[in-house]
Amino acid sequence: MCRHLGYLGPVTSVGDILTRGEHSLVVQSWAPTDMRCDAVANADGFGAAWWDDPTTASVHVSAMPAWGDPVIGGALASVRSGAVLAAVRSATSGMPVTPTASAPFVDGRWAFSHNGVVRGWPESLAPLAADVPVVDLLRQPAATDSAGLWSVIRHRLRDDEPGAVLRSVVADLDRTGPHSRLNFLLGDGDSLWATTVHHSLSVLADDDGVLVSSEPLDADPRWQPVPDRSLVVATRDGVTVTDL
Numbered sequence: 001m002c003r004h005l006g007y008l009g010p011v012t013s014v015g016d017i018l019t020r021g022e023h024s025l026v027v028q029s030w031a032p033t034d035m036r037c038d039a040v041a042n043a044d045g046f047g048a049a050w051w052d053d054p055t056t057a058s059v060h061v062s063a064m065p066a067w068g069d070p071v072i073g074g075a076l077a078s079v080r081s082g083a084v085l086a087a088v089r090s091a092t093s094g095m096p097v098t099p100t101a102s103a104p105f106v107d108g109r110w111a112f113s114h115n116g117v118v119r120g121w122p123e124s125l126a127p128l129a130a131d132v133p134v135v136d137l138l139r140q141p142a143a144t145d146s147a148g149l150w151s152v153i154r155h156r157l158r159d160d161e162p163g164a165v166l167r168s169v170v171a172d173l174d175r176t177g178p179h180s181r182l183n184f185l186l187g188d189g190d191s192l193w194a195t196t197v198h199h200s201l202s203v204l205a206d207d208d209g210v211l212v213s214s215e216p217l218d219a220d221p222r223w224q225p226v227p228d229r230s231l232v233v234a235t236r237d238g239v240t241v242t243d244l
């Protein structure tokens, strides 16, 4: 399953965040250690979002493995931001491999990544999508479970706060798509919201900022594993973890 990473902290090189640590997100594209499924690598795409304007997430996505994407050591090394949300993808069997299927999915200030699978997709997601305007569904970036989740979450964000939205989507899928794997990561440049449902996640908060990552980026003993079925809310002031 995919791996994702969120950063909030001092303004720094986006490329540096992607390659930070001996077990960086780029290393996790070819040598993840806690996949909890049959996949062995995250070779089907890569994406990174950053904020240089608080109202707009900028994004780069590709269908290349992160280890071979020259943008990481190239253009993204010179892009600077105090917030980053990035992902490497292992496509779920049967789902397309295209740049637009790679997270993060962005809209305005929002950026979103999903690590996992919606069991019974698309039927199990259809009841949640019933309230989403048809035009928004037609604009969905790819025919994948994660892009469909993004359509639902983006719609619900118009009326509710992010933590409540992520909780409601997990609760709905508990009913319509039991045993789904639902590690979400949502950011707006100021905060990060993450869920753990049947996948790994760890957090590290210190004076240099906050990192929320599918796998620890290094051997720093301050990395905290997040228990399953949690909601993580991270700001530059710290991290709270509550039960879903």
Ligand code: GLN
Residues within 6 Å of the ligand: 001, 002, 003, 089, 090, 091, 092, 095, 101, 114, 115, 116, 117, 118, 144, 145, 146
């Ligand atoms: N199911 C999603 C996709 O195919 C996410 C994949 C993953 O987490 N490995 O894009």
